[in-house]
Amino acid sequence: MTTGAQPPSPARPRRSRLRTFLPLGLAGWLLLEISLLAMVAGASNGPVVFLILVAGAVLGTVVVKRAGRRAFRSLTETLQQQQGGSAPAPGPNSEGNGLMMLGGLLLIVPGLVSDVLGLALLVPPLQRAVGRYAERTFERKLRQAAQGSFGDAFQQARIHRPDGKVVPGEVVRDGSGSVPGDASPDPRPPLTR
Structure with missing residues (x-):
């Protein structure tokens, strides 16, 4: 067994902040939602919590459906204006559909914090x-x-490269257009061997 110095391994790239903190944030949010629902259930009773969750899901579905219709209507109007040769003019209903859908989706997600955020996204200012x-x-x-x-x-x-090796060089072709040592009739060598 030889005891020689091993070449240093290439440094692992750093994890992005999003990949580091997103799982922790989701776990914290989930714990907060569960604890708030448990507190509401303790202050009232189980059917009240169930009604809150169902009401949020129904309201969120209505909001998403309305925002989707507005977005589709805006798209249809824009396409008709472009086909007619006139420049599309943004209407009052063409903005905010994405955030309105996000608000509806947050209402559909079970939980009180997501419901509050979803309702906040429905306030125009x-x-x-x-x-x-x-x-x-x-x-x-x-x-x-x-x-x-x-x-x-x-x-x-x-x-x-991940292994740290770089081999500078160039491909030299002979007069026939093939790589030396390549017996294929195709003038383009294969990408992998």
Whole structure:
């Protein structure tokens, strides 16, 4: 058995913050929902909790259905205006459908915290504020992603292999257009051997 120095293993990439804290956040949210439902059941009784959950699911279904109809109607109007040759004009019903659907989905999810968040997303001033915040965040992330190019990302992926080995070189073709040592009649060599 030899006792030589082993080559250092490549450093494991760091986990993103989202992948680190999302499971913890979901577990905490689930515990909070269960404890709040247990507190409400203790203060009243089981049928009241059941009625709250059913009412939230029914209201959420109605909200999602209404928002879906509004979004489909807006899409249909936009397509008709484009086919008619006129520029599509955003109507009053064309904004906020996504957040309205999110609010409805939060109402459908069983729990009191999700119901409160879902109802809050149905309030128009709060819906506009959340929409503006989400739009600014999305644009900022898009600008950050645009600073690098796909060519740079491809180059980095090719150079920094998991095993750490990089072999610089080039393919030399002879006059027939095939790779030396390749007996295939196809001028393009296979991608894998």
